[in-house]
Amino acid sequence: MTEPVIYDIGRPGLCAMPFPAPDVPRAPLPDGMVRDELRLPEASQLDVVRHFTRLSALNHSIDKGFYPLGSCTMKYNPRINEDMARLAGFAGTHPMQDEEVAQGNLHLMFTLQEWLKEIGGFAGASLQPAAGAHGEFAGILMVRAYHLDRGDTQRRKILIPDSAHGTNPASTAMSGYSVVEIPSDSRGNVDLAALRAACDDHVAGLMLTNPNTLGLFDEHVQEVVDLVHGCGGLVYGDGANMNALLGIARPGDLGFDILHYNLHKTFGTPHGGGGPGSGPVAVCERLAHFLPGPIVERVDEGNPSLVRREPPEDGDLTYYHLVMPPKSIGRVKVFHGHMGIFVRAYAYIRMHGPDGLRRVAEHAVLNANYLQARVGQWFPIPQRDRICMHEFVAEGTVPGSDVRALDISKRLMDFGIHPPTNYFPLIVHEALMIEPTETESKATLDTFAAAMAQIAREAVEQPELLHQAPHTTPVSRMDEVKAARELVLSYWNVKQ
Amino acid sequence: MLEAIGAPSIDALFSDVPEAVRFPDLRLPAALTEMEVAAELTEIADWNLSTSQAPIFLGAGAYNHYIPSTVDHILRRGEFFTAYTPYQPEVSQGTLQAIFEYQSMICALTGMEVANASHYDGGTALAEAVLMAVNAGRGQRTRIVLSPTIHPQYRQVVRTYTQGMGLEIVGDEGSAADLAALLALVDSRTALLALQNPDFLGQLDNLDGLAQEVHARKALLCVVANPISLGLLKPPGEYGADIVLGEGQPLGIPLSFGGPYLGYLATRQQYVRRMAGRLVGQTADTQGRTGYVLTLSTREQHIRRDKATSNICTNQGLLALAATVYLATVGKCGLRQVAELCYHKAHYAASRINKLPSYAVCSAKPFFNEFVVRCPKAVSQINDFLLDEWNIIGGYDLGRDYTNLANHMLVAVTEMNTRDQIDELVTALTEVVL
Numbered sequence: 001m002t003e004p005v006i007y008d009i010g011r012p013g014l015c016a017m018p019f020p021a022p023d024v025p026r027a028p029l030p031d032g033m034v035r036d037e038l039r040l041p042e043a044s045q046l047d048v049v050r051h052f053t054r055l056s057a058l059n060h061s062i063d064k065g066f067y068p069l070g071s072c073t074m075k076y077n078p079r080i081n082e083d084m085a086r087l088a089g090f091a092g093t094h095p096m097q098d099e100e101v102a103q104g105n106l107h108l109m110f111t112l113q114e115w116l117k118e119i120g121g122f123a124g125a126s127l128q129p130a131a132g133a134h135g136e137f138a139g140i141l142m143v144r145a146y147h148l149d150r151g152d153t154q155r156r157k158i159l160i161p162d163s164a165h166g167t168n169p170a171s172t173a174m175s176g177y178s179v180v181e182i183p184s185d186s187r188g189n190v191d192l193a194a195l196r197a198a199c200d201d202h203v204a205g206l207m208l209t210n211p212n213t214l215g216l217f218d219e220h221v222q223e224v225v226d227l228v229h230g231c232g233g234l235v236y237g238d239g240a241n242m243n244a245l246l247g248i249a250r251p252g253d254l255g256f257d258i259l260h261y262n263l264h265k266t267f268g269t270p271h272g273g274g275g276p277g278s279g280p281v282a283v284c285e286r287l288a289h290f291l292p293g294p295i296v297e298r299v300d301e302g303n304p305s306l307v308r309r310e311p312p313e314d315g316d317l318t319y320y321h322l323v324m325p326p327k328s329i330g331r332v333k334v335f336h337g338h339m340g341i342f343v344r345a346y347a348y349i350r351m352h353g354p355d356g357l358r359r360v361a362e363h364a365v366l367n368a369n370y371l372q373a374r375v376g377q378w379f380p381i382p383q384r385d386r387i388c389m390h391e392f393v394a395e396g397t398v399p400g401s402d403v404r405a406l407d408i409s410k411r412l413m414d415f416g417i418h419p420p421t422n423y424f425p426l427i428v429h430e431a432l433m434i435e436p437t438e439t440e441s442k443a444t445l446d447t448f449a450a451a452m453a454q455i456a457r458e459a460v461e462q463p464e465l466l467h468q469a470p471h472t473t474p475v476s477r478m479d480e481v482k483a484a485r486e487l488v489l490s491y492w493n494v495k496q
Numbered sequence: 497m498l499e500a501i502g503a504p505s506i507d508a509l510f511s512d513v514p515e516a517v518r519f520p521d522l523r524l525p526a527a528l529t530e531m532e533v534a535a536e537l538t539e540i541a542d543w544n545l546s547t548s549q550a551p552i553f554l555g556a557g558a559y560n561h562y563i564p565s566t567v568d569h570i571l572r573r574g575e576f577f578t579a580y581t582p583y584q585p586e587v588s589q590g591t592l593q594a595i596f597e598y599q600s601m602i603c604a605l606t607g608m609e610v611a612n613a614s615h616y617d618g619g620t621a622l623a624e625a626v627l628m629a630v631n632a633g634r635g636q637r638t639r640i641v642l643s644p645t646i647h648p649q650y651r652q653v654v655r656t657y658t659q660g661m662g663l664e665i666v667g668d669e670g671s672a673a674d675l676a677a678l679l680a681l682v683d684s685r686t687a688l689l690a691l692q693n694p695d696f697l698g699q700l701d702n703l704d705g706l707a708q709e710v711h712a713r714k715a716l717l718c719v720v721a722n723p724i725s726l727g728l729l730k731p732p733g734e735y736g737a738d739i740v741l742g743e744g745q746p747l748g749i750p751l752s753f754g755g756p757y758l759g760y761l762a763t764r765q766q767y768v769r770r771m772a773g774r775l776v777g778q779t780a781d782t783q784g785r786t787g788y789v790l791t792l793s794t795r796e797q798h799i800r801r802d803k804a805t806s807n808i809c810t811n812q813g814l815l816a817l818a819a820t821v822y823l824a825t826v827g828k829c830g831l832r833q834v835a836e837l838c839y840h841k842a843h844y845a846a847s848r849i850n851k852l853p854s855y856a857v858c859s860a861k862p863f864f865n866e867f868v869v870r871c872p873k874a875v876s877q878i879n880d881f882l883l884d885e886w887n888i889i890g891g892y893d894l895g896r897d898y899t900n901l902a903n904h905m906l907v908a909v910t911e912m913n914t915r916d917q918i919d920e921l922v923t924a925l926t927e928v929v930l
Binding site for chain 2 (some may be wrong): 002003005006007013014015016017018019020022023024025026027029030032033034035038039040041042043045048049051052053055056057058059060061062063064067069072074077078080082083084085086087088089090091092093094095096097098101102103104105107108115118119121130131132133134136137141144145165166167169170171172173174175176177178179216217218219221222247248249250253254264270271272273274275276277278292329330331332333334335336337338339340341343346347349350351352353354355356357358362365366367369370372373374386387409410413418419424442468470473474475476477478479480482483484486487488489490491492493494
């Protein structure tokens with residue numbers, strides 16, 4: 001089942017949505033600057049709607065089925081959040097409009113900053129970063145700015161455990177630091193001896209994902225943090241796995257200096273097929289002045305005459321401003337951040353409250369451990385003796401069969417299930433990283449476990465079925481070598 | 497479930513967490529129901545003034561355009577917005593093909609050969625273009641020349657991104673983009689010359705011949721362009737740009753107080769491996785059926801880690817889809833119409849304002865949908881008056897960014913501004929002075 005490219009639909013002269021004629025006199029067009037041709041589609045409105053509807057049907061999505069994609073936290077995206085972000089009062093506001101007539105936006109942003117600080121145990125927060133990797137980059141730039149501000153210029157290294165997401169070393173390199181990889185120990189923790197050996201006065205900081213990408217809470221997290229602080233470094237927390245910690249532990253209380261949040265993972269905002277995300281950063285007291293900006297500040301005795309619209313609560317003289325922190329690393333993007341995502345995350349936190357957030361983490365961890373116990377019946381799990389957090393990593397191998405993690409992943413598609421993250425983390429052979437999230441029922445988890453059991457049998461009895469999977473998807477396995485070799489990156493390459 | 501796990505309680509699952517910090521009491525407000533949250537957020541939204549309630553002449557990098565109803569109907573399909581990045585092509589052909597179509601349309605708009613799947617916004621796209629040019633110069637070229645009439649916040653983002661890289665960023669002092677002076681700064685150590693066209697002040701430059709001069713110095717030319725303007729104007733690819741990028745918000749994306757938006761970036765085939773971000777390529781499945789995959793991922797962080805072209809991972813997928821549906825809906829004919837409407841209405845507004853005794857339109861060059869007005873008073877005072885007395889959101893105060901442009905307002909006009917609104921603005925401006 002394939003769908004033609006939009007350019008091959010319709011016919012010359014069609015226009016799905018014409019605009020009115022100008023209600024002002026036409027001005028002469030600028031000499032020598034007007035283009036001759038414009039190769040855009042010419043289709044009817046029905047053509048356009050049908051085309052994109054058909055395309056949508058080719059996707060797997062959370063709405064359609066289970067999506068146990070490790071480290072991505074593919075939980076249900078509440079529909080009310082979509083409606084709220086589209087309220088004209090939010091969606092129709094211009095980023096440069098006067099603060100006086102944007103107090104609702106600034107109130108919401110300020111409140112979200114406060115909530116994120118409270119959830120993570122931090123003193124300051126900036127909502128500006130657009131995604132997790134962007135928050136990481138901002139975080140490492142703050143590490144750099146902090147040391148330089150103290151005149152501490154010899155620190156050139158960032159320590160990164162071997163289980164880290166690829167964005168960690170990439171963000172570090174973009175900040176001008178070199179990366180020192182720290183191995184994991186046999187229980188999946190940071191190897192303390194290796195860390196101790198790497199800690200010297202050239203260390204700017206450590207980037208730590210905790211729970212890590214094996215889904216394990218580091219058993220020596222306090223020692224790890226203390227070692228890095230002991231040599232004058234800062235500890236950066238990758239918040240990709242915060243879903244396991246809501247109301248369970250605050251990274252700030254554990255001594256982390258910086259943390260980025262993924263609103264699109266932990267706080268239920270949709271992934272959108274690859275964004276938009278939102279990656280706010282929160283920091284401890286000593287780093288608050290370095291935050292990317294602008295951030296929102298509250299003036300409690302603000303001049304009420306400045307507020308054109310009704311203030312938030314009766315008689316409250318609160319007024320909100322956008323400000324640049326005094327030693328800010330600068331702005332990491334244009335304007336103030338992903339407002340549309342902030343509205344969704346606000347609604348999410350507001351509907352959960354403190355107890356609901358703790359239940360999110362509890363059920364995420366319960367679901368993951370339940371699946372670990374079930375899947376562990378058929379597939380090796382390197383750290384099976386440990387309780388996992390919100391996700392776990394299995395090995396995609398079956399004794400007596402040559403099937404690989406890739407084959408198992410593709411076969412799962414035939415059950416209407418999205419494959420787990422595979423071949424990551426790099427430190428596990430044939431890794432299958434499984435994160436069920438708290439929004440899935442036991443019935444769904446059992447269906448997944450049953451599929452895995454069947455696949456384990458098939459791996460031995462009819463391995464070809466797996467090698468050639470998937471069998472029921474719109475297309476079968478794709479020729480990725482051909483894609484990279486021929487590089488057909490647009491319709492215009494096809495036409496050539 | 498606990499029995500299957502072999503744990504006595506849910507609390508016992510968290511025994512690895514140090515006891516001293518385990519189970520903090522979060523000081524957050526108690527949970528609300530959906531109905532209550534809807535009421536609360538509706539009230540908060542009401543404290544804002546929205547463009548649905550007041551005519552707006554404010555642009556400065558974000559524009560109030562009409563969004564065809566097809567766009568949000570497609571975006572609201574859960575099959576699109578609740579999907580992840582299309583790493584598994586067999587179950588992601590919808591997202592992948594939409595990105596392929598997006599790449600094709602961006603190439604067509606810009607006159608370039610390849611476009612990636614998106615950046616966070618126009619400013620971060622420019623920062624990534626700088627990194628790309630430095631890499632193309634194999635790190636030997638460390639000077640970046642930026643025109644002062646590139647959006648001030650874009651230039652700030654470039655400085656933030658590059659603060660650890662030891663680059664020399666020059667050219668953007670002052671407010672006048674003098675092409676000859678900028679070109680004179682492009683030397684043998686220069687990796688990139690970047691300009692905006694139409695620039696931040698709305699002005700258009702004929703850049704024919706510039707690329708040849710830049711290439712003679714072995715540097716790259718980057719042009720930042722409003723995509724709506726490309727519905728009417730010569731694409732930068734035609735006058736030799738190496739990288740074309742910009743803010744895709746005008747293509748069907750709501751203003752939403754500044755985000756989420758869409759950075760688009762296109763380049764020439766020879767630089768495709770230097771480009772950051774995701775790329776979709778066409779290929780075939782095992783049965784020979786046409787399909788799409790993410791390709792050249794060996795440039796990316798999840799493979800190359802600290803050697804990657806960029807750290808970008810999550811980008812603006814759903815907004816790229818918005819732009820794709822927008823461009824498919826307005827199509828060849830509609831985009832030209834929108835661009836012309838912006839152009840004619842802006843020129844009508846400028847000619848009327850220019851006739852007012854105390855105001856002058858300062859744009860010496862041709863302009864697209866924005867122009868500079870010299871005002872008799874501080875722009876902030878005029879804007880307060882427009883808002884309080886006329887319920888009009890006025891233009892951008894250029895004095896915020898350019899010291900020599902105090903009392904200068906940047907006025908933006910789009911197809912959404914009716915003749916009546918423009919006439920009302922003119923009347924209101926007259927009264928400011930009285």
